[in-house]
Each structure stands twice: as structure tokens, then as C-alpha cells.
Amino acid sequence: MGTWLGQYCINVTDLDRAVAFYETLGLECTSRTDIEQAREAIVESPDRKGAKLQLAQQLGQDGPIEMGSAFWKLYVNTNDIEAAHQAAVDAGHTSVVAPMRLEQWPMSIAFVADPDGYQVELCQRHPWQDDPDGTSSPWLGQYCVNVSDLDASVARYEALGLECTSRTEIPQAFEAILEQPGKGAKMQLAQQKEQAGPIDMGTAMWKLYVNTDDIDETFQAALDAGFEVSVKPERLERWPVTIAFVTDPDGYLVELVQRHPD
Secondary structure (H helix, E strand, C coil): CCEEEEEEEEECCCHHHHHHHHHHCCCEEEEEEECCCEEEEEEECCCCCECCEEEEEECCCCCCCCCCCCEEEEEEECCCHHHHHHHHHHCCCEEEEEEEECCCCCEEEEEEECCCCCEEEEEEECCECCECCCCCCCEEEEEEEECCCHHHHHHHHHHCCCEEEEEEEECCEEEEEEEECCEEEEEEEEEECCCCCCCCCCCCEEEEEEEECCHHHHHHHHHHCCCEEEEEEEECCCCCEEEEEEECCCCCEEEEEEECCC
16 A cells, blocks of 8 residues: 555635735645635746645635634745745735744744744745755745544544654654655655644644545555544546545544546
8 A cells, every 4th residue: 555645625714815825935736626615826936846735715605714623834945035034024914923044943033924823834944854945945844733632543543544653742742754765745744732622623724635546445444443434435437536435523524535547
């Protein structure tokens, strides 16, 4: 069973406005799709490097996004953090934390808020190990979601075939990175030290994608690991894929995807 993380999807109130924000940070909108319940767009690096972010405007969306306590932040990596931060400010967006150099790691970070209030962490490593000459366009790093039990969550996603490649403790949280090394995106799980009770999913994060070369095996592995069935595997007519949906115990919706030859 080969699995890797695909894009992740967050809900927005105005798709065009959200796309424009991420384009301001140097990302590119590479596709738009209309489905029965939503208008969607993909933003990613112009170099097709790093992760992909799917933005969805639900057709029944009414009022602001309810952030809840599930989605914490997403990362945009850059070789010029000052310029990226200033571009967001010049476009009228909110600066949460101005660029600053960290002591614990060889990097600078800043935070800006997107039009719906999502926290975007801008990161510049000194230097980037995978871009030592500093010529890459901005690219999406991992995304971070809160969980109620970090060890249990890590074990569940490992059961899907992903690998925990790092664990970190920061003042407010315990964190872990899940990925398929060398392929796909990265997901950061965070257990907030002050977390009490269940995660409040709100309406912010819609779903995350796990790609697989054997959806039946991955679907069964998910059930065995404690995920609940939302939709059993089914072949789509519109695209050459088979998909299934499962929900983890914290409430995150996971779309399993197996692509077939066109």
C-alpha cells in the first residue's frame, strides 16, 4: 500500500478574494472547478514545488467562517520574507507578527491573516536545504491542525501508510509531522497544552486528501485504525479516480483518492 498526502481544503467566503490573497504571496492559481456544492480553486507554487492548497466557497455559505479550534495555521515558504510580508500589508491584509529571526532554529518567520482569518506563517530558512541558491518562487509548506491526543493521532495516520518524521515541543504545544518522505505534502499535528475537551471543527477545514495506489486496502486500514466510514469507495464518472471518505476521531474528514490511467 503506497500512500502520500495530497492537497488540503479550507472553506472561504469569497473564492476570488481568497485566490487574490494567496497570489499576493507569490503563489499561483492552477485550476478552478465547480462541483455540486461548491466553487473550488487550487493554489500552489509557480514552480509546482511543495504542497497544494484547495480553497472552496460552499454555495450554501452564509456569514463568516467559524474557525473553531481545528485548523491552526498554514505555512508559506519564501526566500524573501520581508517582501512577502510587505506585499500582504500593501494589499490591505492584516499583519499579525512582523518578520523576526528565531533563536531556536535558523529561520525567520512572520504571520499574516488571510481575508477569512486563517493564520498564515511565512517562513524563510537560512538557507533552505532544498533551495540553497535561493531562486525558488514561494511554495506551500505543511499545514497544521489541532488534535486532542497527539500519540493516538500519529498512530492512526501511520496506519494509513504515512510516516512520522519529526516531533517538536514548543511552549504551547506538542507537534508532529506526518508525510511520505520524498513524495506529496506534509501535515503537522499539534496537541495544544491547554487543550481540554473535544476539538471544535467549526466550518473552516473541509477535508484533507490521502492519495493511494490501493484504495480498498487503505480504506480497510483506516477502519481498522478507528476512522469512521463516511463514503465507501466509489469510481467517479467525471474524473479517472476512485474516492472514499473517512472521518478520524477528532472529526477531520479524509478523502482517500486512487487515480487510474486516463
